[in-house]
Amino acid sequence: xxxxxxxxxxxxxxxxxxxxxxxxxxxxxxxxxxxxxxxxxxxxxxxxxxxxxxxxxxxxxxxxxxxxxxxxxxxxxxxxxxxxxxxxxxxxxxxxxxxxxxxxxxxxxxxxxxxxxxxxxxxxxxxxxxxxxxxxxxxxxxxxxxxxxxxxxxxxxxxxxxxxxxxxxxxxxxxxxxxxxxxxxxxxxxxxxxxxxxxx
Numbered sequence: 001x002x003x004x005x006x007x008x009x010x011x012x013x014x015x016x017x018x019x020x021x022x023x024x025x026x027x028x029x030x031x032x033x034x035x036x037x038x039x040x041x042x043x044x045x046x047x048x049x050x051x052x053x054x055x056x057x058x059x060x061x062x063x064x065x066x067x068x069x070x071x072x073x074x075x076x077x078x079x080x081x082x083x084x085x086x087x088x089x090x091x092x093x094x095x096x097x098x099x100x101x102x103x104x105x106x107x108x109x110x111x112x113x114x115x116x117x118x119x120x121x122x123x124x125x126x127x128x129x130x131x132x133x134x135x136x137x138x139x140x141x142x143x144x145x146x147x148x149x150x151x152x153x154x155x156x157x158x159x160x161x162x163x164x165x166x167x168x169x170x171x172x173x174x175x176x177x178x179x180x181x182x183x184x185x186x187x188x189x190x191x192x193x194x195x196x197x198x199x200x
C-alpha cells in the first residue's frame with residue numbers, strides 16, 4: 001500500500017523514535033508499504049516517522065544510484081561500487097549507530113519529507129551500526145561511502161533530525177522561506193504528501 005509522506009513541519013518528524021518488538025502489530029505489512037511508498041516516490045530510503053510513526057524503523061534500497069544515467073554519477077561510482085549499490089536493500093529495526101569515523105565529505109542530499117530542496121551535506125564516511133532485521137536477527141556491521149550516508153540520513157529521522165539541521169546556518173537562512181511554504185502545504189511533489197494541520 002502506498003502511504004502519504006509526512007512533510008516538513010509535522011511534529012512527528014521531530015520525535016525520538018521508540019524501539020519496537022516482533023509483536024508490533026502489522027509490522028510485515030508496514031514494512032512492505034514503506035518499500036512501496038519509497039519506490040513510488042523514487043526514493044532510496046524511508047523512515048517510519050516519514051509515514052507518521054515515531055518508531056525506530058527504516059528501509060533502504062540504493063539500487064537507483066547504480067542505475068542512474070547521469071554522467072556525473074557515472075564518474076562518481078566505480079563498477080564495484082555500483083554493484084554494491086545495486087544489491088543493497090535492507091530493513092533496519094531499533095538501529096543504533098555506535099561509531100562514526102573518517103574525514104567529513106560532502107554529498108548532495110534531498111529528502112522525501114522536504115520536496116524539491118537539495119543541499120550539500122557534510123558527514124563522516126565510515127559507520128558501525130547495530131540493528132535488527134525484519135526477522136529480528138541482530139546485526140553489527142560496518143559501512144562506508146554512499147551506503148553509510150543513506151543509513152545516516154535515515155537514522156537521523158528516527159532520532160528526530162532532518163538533513164536541513166546539519167547544513168550551515170547561512171544555507172538554512174536561504175531556504176527558510178521554502179521550508180515555511182512546505183510546512184504550510186504550498187508544495188508540489190510527484191507523490192502523495194501529508195501536511196500537518198494543528199488541532200484547533
